[in-house]
Amino acid sequence: MKKGLRGVAFMMALVLALCCTVSALGEGQKYQIEENTGDNQKNYPYKVVTESAVLYLGKEDIELLGEEAFYDGMYKLLENMDRDFAEAREVMKGFLKDEVAPISIYTDFIGRAEEAQFYSGYYYGPEKGIRLFHNWEQGASILLHEYTHYLTYGCATVEVTAGAWGECIAEYVSKIACRNYTARAWHYGLMEEEKTVFAANGWVDEEGYPDYRVYYHGVAWMFGQPFAIDTRYLAVCDNMMTMTKEQQEHPMLNSISDLEGGCFIEFLLEHYGKDLVFTHLNIDGKGIRETYGKSFEELFTEWKQENEKRCEEWGITALANGK
Numbered sequence: 001m002k003k004g005l006r007g008v009a010f011m012m013a014l015v016l017a018l019c020c021t022v023s024a025l026g027e028g029q030k031y032q033i034e035e036n037t038g039d040n041q042k043n044y045p046y047k048v049v050t051e052s053a054v055l056y057l058g059k060e061d062i063e064l065l066g067e068e069a070f071y072d073g074m075y076k077l078l079e080n081m082d083r084d085f086a087e088a089r090e091v092m093k094g095f096l097k098d099e100v101a102p103i104s105i106y107t108d109f110i111g112r113a114e115e116a117q118f119y120s121g122y123y124y125g126p127e128k129g130i131r132l133f134h135n136w137e138q139g140a141s142i143l144l145h146e147y148t149h150y151l152t153y154g155c156a157t158v159e160v161t162a163g164a165w166g167e168c169i170a171e172y173v174s175k176i177a178c179r180n181y182t183a184r185a186w187h188y189g190l191m192e193e194e195k196t197v198f199a200a201n202g203w204v205d206e207e208g209y210p211d212y213r214v215y216y217h218g219v220a221w222m223f224g225q226p227f228a229i230d231t232r233y234l235a236v237c238d239n240m241m242t243m244t245k246e247q248q249e250h251p252m253l254n255s256i257s258d259l260e261g262g263c264f265i266e267f268l269l270e271h272y273g274k275d276l277v278f279t280h281l282n283i284d285g286k287g288i289r290e291t292y293g294k295s296f297e298e299l300f301t302e303w304k305q306e307n308e309k310r311c312e313e314w315g316i317t318a319l320a321n322g323k
């Protein structure tokens with residue numbers, strides 16, 4: 001009995017020793033939390049420097065979440081962030097200035113910025129920085145989208161008109177071209193029921209995570225269906241809009257949803273190539289016809305047909321129609 005207990009104690013000690021080794025070699029050591037000595041040190045006493053970013057940690061944000069939850073979330077985000085950022089730069093390769101400086105990322109979970117009411121994160125052009133709102137999970141869902149804004153508005157060799165094209169390209173890079181491991185670690189913010197539907201239909205990747213591309217194309221398809229009329233949605237002009245029959249039948253670039261915008265860029269790239277698409281992210285209706293030889297409505301209608309076919313193959317249209 002005594003011997004047995006000693007055996008258990010030994011095993012416990014071994015397990016504990018192993019745990020300590022793992023945490024000592026874990027993310028905590030890869031990323032050092034440093035004291036921030038910059039001008040913003042009052043609100044942000046700590047920072048973490050990575051290959052592609054400087055993460056500023058808000059004093060009140062740490063208090064809001066509690067130290068343990070705050071740092072757990074932070075390390076979860078850091079696990080994949082640099083890899084995602086590198087992938088986004090790879091997509092934009094050839095259209096970026098040689099040197100892409102590390103981006104400043106600030107936590108703002110307490111909602112100091114007004115934008116925190118409406119968004120999960122925000123890229124501020126003049127300060128070339130990103131703010132993450134609410135918590136790590138919400139911030140993670142939008143981080144790569146905001147980083148793409150930094151690349152296109154702050155680092156690209158081509159001109160991107162603020163607004164519709166900027167949103168389309170940010171959605172494309174963060175939700176279609178890249179796996180977005182940071183958002184994936186939180187299952188892309190999908191609800192439990194949604195995850196179950198994904199698993200049941202085989203819309204999962206090799207590790208069983210939801211295949212977000214299926215979700216994304218599927219919801220984009222839904223926006224063109226009669227049942228989507230009167231639905232509120234975020235449009236690429238960065239405003240909330242209501243879907244109308246008119247918009248479905250005669251779409252305007254500024255009024256398409258973010259999800260349609262990302263897919264539409266994918267369609268343009270597949271048919272016309274990066275060299276044309278990435279150098280024409282500043283065009284309006286007339287420019288679209290001059291560049292592509294077709295109107296926006298014609299191009300968008302072609303995309304819709306292609307996307308519908310894809311969604312039929314995935315079984316999304318059948319599921320939505322209750323078959």
Ligand SMILES: [Zn+2]
Nearest residue numbers: 145149167170
């Ligand atoms: Zn955006």
